[in-house]
Structures are given as structure tokens and as C-alpha cells.
Amino acid sequence: MKRKFLVVLFICLIINIVLISMVIIPAFKEKKELKKIKEAKVNIVLNNNLKVPFLSEVKVSDFISDINGVIIDDYEINTTEVGEQKVEFEYINDEDIKIPFSYNIDIVDDVAPVIWLGDSYSVYTDYDGDLLQDIVCADNYDDNPHCEILGEYDTTKVGKYNLVFKAVDASNNVTVHEFVLNVKERPKESGNGTSTNKPSYTYIEDVIKNYKNEKTKIGIDVSSWQGNIDFEAVKNAGIEFVFIRVGSSTGIEGDYFVDKTFIRNIEGFKKVGIPVGIYFYSYANSMDRAVQDAQWVLNQVKDYNIDLPIAYDWESWSFYNEFHQSFYSLTKSAKSFLDTIKDAGYTGALYSSKNYLERVWYDTGYPVWLAHYTDQTNYEGNFKYWQLCSNGQVPGIYGNVDINIMYE
Secondary structure (H helix, E strand, O other): OHHHHHHHHHHHHHHHHHHHHHHHHHHHHHHHHHHHHHHOOOOEEEOOOOEEEOOOOOEHHHHEEEEOEEEOOOOEOOOOOOEEEEEEEEEEEOOOOEEEEEEEEEEEOOOOOEEOOOOEEEEEOOOOOOHHHHOOEEOOOOOOOEEEEEOOOOOOOOEEEEEEEEEEOOOOOEEEEEEEEEEEOOOOOOOOOOOOOOOOOEEHHHHHHHHOOOOEEEEEEEOHHHOOOOHHHHHHOOOOEEEEEEEEEOOOOOOEEEOOOHHHHHHHHHHOOOOEEEEEEOOOOOHHHHHHHHHHHHHHHOOOOOOOOEEEEOOOHHHHHHHOOOHHHHHHHHHHHHHHHHHOOOOEEEEEEHHHHHHOOOOOOOOEEEEOOOOOOOOOOOOOEEEEEEEEEOOOOOOOEEEEEEEO
């Protein structure tokens, strides 16, 4: 009985020792450390201005004018959300004590909304649209800026109307634009309706002569618009890569459909040994829909070896207001598509024209496929592919085709 008592006593003693080492001693050390920090010398002087524009590239130290020590992690602050934000960090002071500290900054949107409108805008008397929908009124951050047209007008009556287009975003940035609305009678058709203008073409042999070198490859992009392609003839013409449209949807939140020549095109180009990339024409109006777009694309291409990127092609600018997306939200949707593509093991790219790359898109972090129909682009951003024309003539393809340059 005595032996059993001693065993129990010994076990209790061991438990107490363990509890002391696990709970009491760390708690004592923590209390001592807190006392040390509380008594430590803190000398941090913040800048007078703690406001920072939306999407600015700033670090913890950028708001500190003086500090008695060294910041442990001078990280880049996330400025993607407008409003007050708490910045927390630790630093080693001149007494060699690690001290936590925090301050608040105010992230502000100071960019006024954009109105894509010249000095005048013309409609015919049979116009049945909505000017507030047809004239792009958008913002860098606000998905739904308040847009209005000030002044009286009647689109059923011929005349010139002096109006003001006003846009206000959630941060009270204001854009005011004066313009003249011209309402005209639709002209009557005359003649046989045929054009006397001679069509202009860009011939593949000229593109090869002017742009082909050891650092470039010449390619095309195709869809059902190009009909049934003679793949051997295209290869023999000097085409070295191709982007193929996989499909699209029937508009915002519409049903998906596969391009009717997708399977024929991808199998035909693969058969003759031309490297293949993919593009999807998207109507995504949210990040969730863009992810859904990407998942649909991945399901269509899963049985094929894709050599080049899967490109996100969004270009519904003529009815942009219907999407209720700021330029930043639009970019986030594109990035969501491309991230989903990347996570599945493919590479991604953003397709867009020079105008919108400069005026709308933020950096997605993915290669750019630039559309700019000119002999020599002056786009200053980085790009991997350049679509230089839409009137290309390539043997094996009936009608026009886009011609592209790939830069190694």
C-alpha cells in the first residue's frame, strides 16, 4: 500500500514539474518580456501626411521620418482597398529590444471617373438606345459611379443640343464634360450600295520579309471566321505558331459554346506540327464568372497538348457600362481567369489593344498579347506577342486573318 502511495506521489510530482515548465515558467518569461517592452525606449516619428493613393507602391518605412532602431520586415503595404488601414510591424530599438508598433494610414482614391466622349455625339432620329448606357462612364475603383446628362434633349427631333455629362464616384471625385448632341435624319440610301474602295491586304510574305529574324516567329490567330483551313498550305507559307479560339459565351452570364472549328483547327495544326495557343472570348462581369470561364476552357483543352499560352480576350467596350466593373475590378477578373489557368499547369496571357492597355488595364502579372494595327508599334509596355493586322492574306486560308509576331 505504501509502495503504491509513493508511485502516485511521484507521478503527481512529475506532472507538477511538467506544468511548471509548460505553463508557469513561459508565463513568467512572457510577463518579464512584456515589462521589458513596456519600459523600452520608443522614439518613432511619423510623417505629417499619412494619406496614400490607391494602388501606390509603399513600404512600412515610407511613413516614418525617424526611428530609434531598425525595422525587422520593411514589407510592402497592400493598398488595394480604399479606406483606413492599420500597419503593424516590429523593430529592434537601440537597446536591442524587439518592439511591436503600429500606425494607421488612409488609402484614398483621388482619380476622377472617365467619360469616353468627344466634343460631340451624333445619333439619328430613329435612335432607340440610351445615351447613359452607350457612352462609357467608368471609374478606376468604383464599380458604379453616378453618371448623368444635364440639359434637355430629344433624340426624335433634329437639332443640336448643348449638354453636360457629369460623373461622380464613391470618393466624390467629379468629371464634367460639355458636349453637343447632334440629332440627324438618317440619310436615304442611294446607288446600288456597293463600295468603290479597293480593299487593302497585308501579305504574309511581306510580314516575313519585314519582321522575321532570329528572335521572332510569325503566326496567326484563327476562329470559325476563317472557315476550313488548309493546314499544310499554311505551314508551307511560313506560319510558325497559331492561337485558336476555343469558344465564348452568349453574352453576360450566357451559355458557353465551343467554336465550331475548334476541334478541326487544333487537331489540324497539331498534325502538321505548328505550335498551338488558345484564346477565349470572355464576357465575364465578376471574378467568379472569370474563374468559371477558365474552368470551362480547361475542360475543352484537357485532351490536347497546348504549346503556347491560353489567352484571356475581353473586349466588350461598346457596352462596358452594363458590366458594372471598375477598371481595377475588370483587371482582377482577368487575373482570376489567368490564375486558374496557371494553377492547372498552363501559361496565361492577356489579349488587348494598345488603347485599352494604356487606358484601362492594370498589370495582371502575365504576358501581354498586344493588338495594334500598324507597321511599327509605339506601345511602351512589355508584350510577348504583337497582332499587327487583321487583313492578313495567308495561303491555305480563304479571306482575311490576323497576323502576329512572337518575340523570343
